[in-house]
Amino acid sequence: MDDHEKIDKARERIIETIAQNIHLYGLVPSSGRQFGTMFFQNEPLTLDDMTEKLGMSKTSMSTSVRALSELKLVERAWKKGVRKDLYKVTDDWYQSFIDLFSIKWQRSVTLHLVAIKKSLAELEELFQDPALSEELREVVQIDIDKLKYMKDYYNWLERVIDAFEDQQIFDLVPKFEDSNKNAKK
Structure with a gap:
């Protein structure tokens, strides 16, 4: 197993744990996977980015981001030159x-x-x-x-x-x- 695979494995373990426990916030596991994936990104993501990374529909991503936003777990972000909505994990858990x-x-x-x-x-x-x-x-x-x-x-x-x-x-x-x-x- 190379170093990239070790990083991916470590991240995936955390993402799956978040997915299993996100019900504590009243959300479904796919929202937990989305949140966990966003957590490990160093840059804000668009809905298209999330769809590509998670293989889920854009509608599903949008619904999930809305739910995560309402709980203040993710927030909109701004980046010069980017017209699409960007989202990132809230800094203050x-x-x-x-x-x-x-x-x-x-x-x-x-x-x-x-x-x-x-x-x-x-x-x-x-x-x-x-x-x-x-x-x-x-x-x-x-x-x-x-x-x-x-x-x-x-x-x-x-x-x-x-x-x-x-x-x-x-x-x-x-x-x-x-x-x-x-x-x-």
């Missing part, structure tokens, strides 16, 4: 993760807190009803306690999201900056 994590979890937290608030109000009103049997009062109190626990959890999760968005997470879990210096050159 940390921020891409923060954006994805924050958007997905904030939506979930908001939905849960709205439902909890409404249900708590209903149950607390029911608990005050003097006609409520003692047996049902106990059931309602247990549910109220469970919802208060859930509310505490989602309020905590909001603080976790804030820690990501404010980048305080890096005070707790610092980035590995040194190993990335050579990759950006």
